[in-house]
Amino acid sequence: MELPFSDPIWQRPANRHRLHTPLETSETVDVAIVGGGLQGLSTAYHAACRGLAVRVIEARRIGQGASGLNGGQVIPGLKHDPESLVRMLGEEQGERLISFAAGTADAVFGLIEDRALDVPNRRNGWIQACHTHTALASAADRHRQWQARGADAALLNAAEISRMTGSTAYVGGWLNRRAGVVDPLSLTLELARIASEAGALIAEEETVSGIRREGGGWRLSTASGKAIRAKKVVVATNAYSEALVPGLRESLVALHSFQIATAELPASLLETILPGGQAASDSRRILNYYRIGPGGRFVLGGRGRMSVPKSEADWRHLERSMVRLYPALEGIRIERRWFGRVAVTPDYMPRLHAPEDGLIMLAGCQGRGVAMMTAIGGPLAEFLQTGEARALPFLLSPIRPIPFHRFRRVGVGAHVGWYRLLDRLER
């Protein structure tokens, strides 16, 4: 089931064979996981390592959700700065979440190293590049807050950011050296491999169409007419959530993030555009994020239309952004265009729900899920085994559908227009 424009530039590990074990209707497992992205697979891996019997059920092929389509920027932290988290959540819970968020990139790079995963990666940091002095003042404050909590970070002046990004579009920024880049498709497929080697069973191209209580556990049925039983269920469907859990889809706004990858850049440009290999994103409300990808291609992403794209013209705004940043890329061939879904919440905080005993879900990464969803697997697995809510870095909350969710396209369209205007006006 390959949608148009859903074939990213990313790579598949060598010697990769399909990890598909068909569902058996007689199956009973400790944990059933709906969704085989980073969240589902990391949870499967950690739960299987704890000796639990695990089944992952993925509607498409592994890697065809956001986890295999994203920009591969491994950025620790949340959209909110540490002091804002403490204000929102109080000292104890705020600091617990901050310390989890700060360590999420360590979880990704640590797993790659410890398990010798075949995942192209580079840990040279993430640059948040500021286009205005107002944005730079916020970045300086963010840098101060993270540095006070031990992050290896640097504030960048105009000359430094120009040297590091190769663009003269910025007045400054900050660098978080804990961050880096990975090939996200390789990471997802390699997580599937180690989850499977640890004993988790993975079924692809099976859509879970119903979850209901049965005895002390759960019965999951699929669109193909199969059913399995599980003591506990993780719904790791995030931005791809549909009607499986009442209210979940309506509690999120699923936006489209679009990406382009150029043809291989000439050596002279690779020496000037992000020569240090960092991940970068700008400080705009409607932001662009970019990096050098496999084979020396420049990869840039940003917001795209809410409906499914129809033609290459739907990526033109990103091509224009690329040339604004790097005039030398004018006329370069765009080799690939693709898109995926990002789940956003009204307060830009991820949501953890356990609407019933033994049913849990985390959703709403605001486009920052590579590090977070890989890192959450350990705590979720511990919670599944022990039932101990203290294992979880997020507080459990009820599912709260967003009022007027049906009109989200109109609302988002108006917001985007307004934010673009502010981005243009601000100095």
Ligand SMILES: Cc1cc2nc3c(=O)[nH]c(=O)nc-3n(C[C@H](O)[C@H](O)[C@H](O)COP(=O)(O)OP(=O)(O)OC[C@H]3O[C@@H](n4cnc5c(N)ncnc54)[C@H](O)[C@@H]3O)c2cc1C
């Ligand atoms: C274009 C793009 C660029 C991004 N760039 C970055 C970035 O650079 N850095 C960053 O940190 N984050 C980025 N993100 C966000 C990041 O990719 C996500 O936050 C993260 O991958 C979410 O992982 P997940 O496992 O929760 O969800 P997913 O990877 O989306 O997995 C959910 C899975 O559930 C499956 N599913 C849904 N319903 C069912 C069902 N009923 N039955 C069975 N399976 C089902 C879906 O098919 C899907 O595979 C980006 C996202 C996109 C789309």
